[in-house]
Amino acid sequence: MRRHEPSDVEWTFIQPLLPRRERGRRRLDDRTVLRDCVEVPDRSRLRHVPERYGSWATLHTRFRRWAKDGTFERILRAAQAKRDAAGDIEWLVSVDSTVVRAHQHAAGARKGGSATRPSAVREAA
Template identity: 70%
Template sequence: MIRRHELSDAEWEFVQPLLPKSLRGRKRLDDRTVLNRIVWKFRTGTAWRGVPERYGVWATLHTRFRRWALDGTFERMLQAARARADSTGGIDWLVSIDSTVVRAHQHAAGARKGAP
């Protein structure tokens, strides 16, 4: 049963090949379960320790998140999703740049009154 805030089968099939493979060490927690934890954590905005117990130990989630963040896994996922959306016309590349400058009054800078 897919719960709210968890990856669908189609989403999992898309990201699974982008995840690093662990070939050594002890058997680890399933990547899909860990990724569902990460998705749940960020979609709900809770603290790492607030992740439901049905997902297991929060420290495992945090460790895997940090490892994937540092090795570029999430960046690869973003690039692949962007490339897929662009190839199907799902991205409108119209960009607007605003060069407005707002100047603050000199007294708005936070200096103390009467300072030399």
């Protein structure tokens, strides 16, 4: 089993969540494609994947299709619901209210530094 190969238990959970294609020619196994999509770290280098991954076009097409139709989100939501039902997820959220201030020039301040225009002096008064 490769490093990112889904176990049999994981695969029985994921398989029903993947879209089914009933028509057309025989295609590469979904389990293989899912494993290879996880193993390829950088989508921009997909054309240069090693031969053990199979056709780069197949990986690209399937990954793009699954991303577009919400397959990955469906798998994530189902996994979260399963773990939440088992009590394995604590939904406590910490919100940080840190403020990052921009430099005065980034905020549109005048580059001269002082308000020497007559209109600026009137506005300040």
